[in-house]
Amino acid sequence: MKNILKTTLAVFFLSALGAANVSAQSDISELIKSSPADATKLAQAYLRPLFKGFGVGLNSGWNNTAHSKNLLRFDLRFGVTGAVVPQKDESFDVTKIGLSSNIRPTNAAQVITPTLAGNTNDGVQLSVYDSQNRLLETFRMPEGTGVGLIPAPQLQGSIGLPRGLEFTLRAMPKVNLGDDLGEIGMFGGGLKVEILPLISGAVDKLTPVDVAVAIGYTQFNYTVPLDVPVPSGARPASAGQPTDFSGQKVDAQFSGINTEVILSKRLLVFTPFISLGYNSSKTDVGLIGNYPIVSGADLLGPTYTVFTNPVNIKQTDISGFRTNLGFQLNLAFFRIYGSYSMAEYNSFNGGIGFGLGK
Secondary structure, eight states: OHHHHHHHHHHHHHHHHSOOOOOOGGGGHHHHSSOHHHHHHHHHHHHHHHHHHHHHHHTSSSOSOSOOOOTTOEEEEEEEEEEEOOGGGSEEEGGGSOOOTTEEESSTTOOEEEOTTSOSSOOOEEEEEOTTOOEEEEEEOOOOOSOOEEEEEEEEEEEEETTTEEEEEEEEEEEEOOTTTOEEEEEEEEEEEESGGGTOHHHHHHOSSEEEEEEEEEEEEEEEEOOOOOOTTOEESSTTOOOOOTTOEEEEEEEEEEEEEEEEOOBTTEEEEEEEEEEEEEEEEEEESEEEEEEEEETTEEEEEEEESOEEEEEEEEEEEEEEEEEEEEETTEEEEEEEEESSSOEEEEEEEEEEOO
16 A cells, blocks of 8 residues: 555655655555455545645745735746645544445554554554455554645746736646656646726826735646556456556646635835635546456455456545745745745745746
């Protein structure tokens, strides 16, 4: 089970922390041993901090001032968000996530297991039974990473348009990180409208702050190939099962929408800001392909069953209000950004940029 969970995470830790931890391909079979439905529930519960934290990151770093850039003025910026995982999402009870009766804790007194962001202690051991309540196999949930922080990068460029408009593009072309880590890509766009200049020049000059409304959408895609072969010495449990095991992969899509009202005040080169907004994020993660998994045994040895597309997670992870406090520092063409966000997952964002004009 560790393989699919950690492989899915690898690119995010690689991009933000410079490290990755990918375990053996054969460990993926542990994710599917119970059943596709139970495997999906276990993956959802274990990866909950990733899905929520990464959703927070996708919706962060869009704006650090209410002032829209003047016509054709632009900047390019790179930032990173760290979402802080609350204690309630550092572990979960395996008996409370709706698993079938075919899978249950080996020790009924040990039911709390770490999530991805939990401690590094061993996870709960689970036992898998057949329809006659015969024990088929046991496996252990993965330990946590011991890191209660979910990172997410932002790479974007903004340009000033007429009538107080500013357009922002987020884009990352598909990048192949190698056979072990797969391929990533990102795209998105945002629009900010500075309100006061649209009313009248007099009102704009008399108002001590800038006011703007903004919206942004980001989508992050991730694909990594897998290779889970037929278990050594095992035979098909029944005739007619798929025999093509190519095309195995993790296919993930994370998307987020952020809307906000921004107030800021420029003080020479320093601009503090505050914003209130509503953001949401969605996850669509699938384990694609045919997977031969040991499901029983007879007098001739172990038998396997082929599971096709066994894990499919589609869910809304974040949906709620957030408040941001932060600043923008303009040093000629160089920019420094920073902000702190308060919501279900508090987070901080920091970045640097280069731009031309105000």
